[in-house]
Amino acid sequence: MAIDDLLDEHEQSERVLNWLRRNGAALIGGIALGLAAIYGWNWWKGQRQAEQLAQAERYETTLDAIRSGDKAAASKVAALEGGYRTLASLALAKQQVDAGRRDEAIATLRGVKPEDPALAQLVDVRLARLLIDAGKHAEALALLKGIDTPAALEARGDAELARGQREAAREAYQQALTRTDVAAPLRRLLEIKLTQAGGTPAKPETQS
Known part of the structure; x- marks a missing residue:
């Protein structure tokens, strides 16, 4: 290998080392932020899945309360969110109608505001x-x-x-x-x- 080639390689190595000295902290910080973003996204998805599972379980518990005529059924319905609350309200209204409590069913459905x-x-x-x-x-x-x-x-x-x-x-x-x-x-x-x-x-x- 020629001396000129060795000098070129040495010079290139020095340039890389100098660049890393100047930008190494920022590079490491960027990598850390990227890893933190990936971790945060995965954590958020996990939390959302856990929340959705909990909502589904509360919905099933609420339906059981409605079917059994539990007096606490209305409060359980009110504690639900989103579509689960709407579906549970419809079920509660039906149970109220079947029990001859039409005005209560009207009040139940008036309180539902589905998105x-x-x-x-x-x-x-x-x-x-x-x-x-x-x-x-x-x-x-x-x-x-x-x-x-x-x-x-x-x-x-x-x-x-x-x-x-x-x-x-x-x-x-x-x-x-x-x-x-x-x-x-x-x-x-x-x-x-x-x-x-x-x-x-x-x-x-x-x-x-």
């Missing part, structure tokens, strides 16, 4: 049905405004029919039918309600 749009619609439809049963038709219709699922349209028809608006009821039932599969169990009930409101169900198209 998930689908769950929010489900709660509104369930609450609207209870309000219809309680004779609060206008309030039920206000809840159902803007919801075009078959269940919501059926409830709207029920509210309109209950307050004597047969034409509006027929329109709601007909819209519900157009959104309901021919083989769905709900369809036959909608056809009966449409007939009772003075309408005539259209015969489903058959494929040739």
Whole structure:
């Protein structure tokens, strides 16, 4: 190997050592921060998983309390979070209705404010049905405004029919039918309600 080559290698080595002396602390600090970030992320994921598991366990315990008629069931429902609280509230409201405590069920569903749009619609439809049963038709219709699922349209028809608006009821039932599969169990009930409101169900198209 030539002397010039040895000098070049030595010079390059010195440059690397000098750079490490100047930047070694920052480099080590960056590596440490990176490792800390990875550890922190893994710790956070672990915490979230543990929290979700705990929520699921509390939800199951709450459902058991609802089924058994435990007087503390309502407070257990209130202690839940997110979708678990919504689902438990629906279960509690059903238990209250089955026990003949409709007004308590209405209060339970009024206290639910789901962030998930689908769950929010489900709660509104369930609450609207209870309000219809309680004779609060206008309030039920206000809840159902803007919801075009078959269940919501059926409830709207029920509210309109209950307050004597047969034409509006027929329109709601007909819209519900157009959104309901021919083989769905709900369809036959909608056809009966449409007939009772003075309408005539259209015969489903058959494929040739």
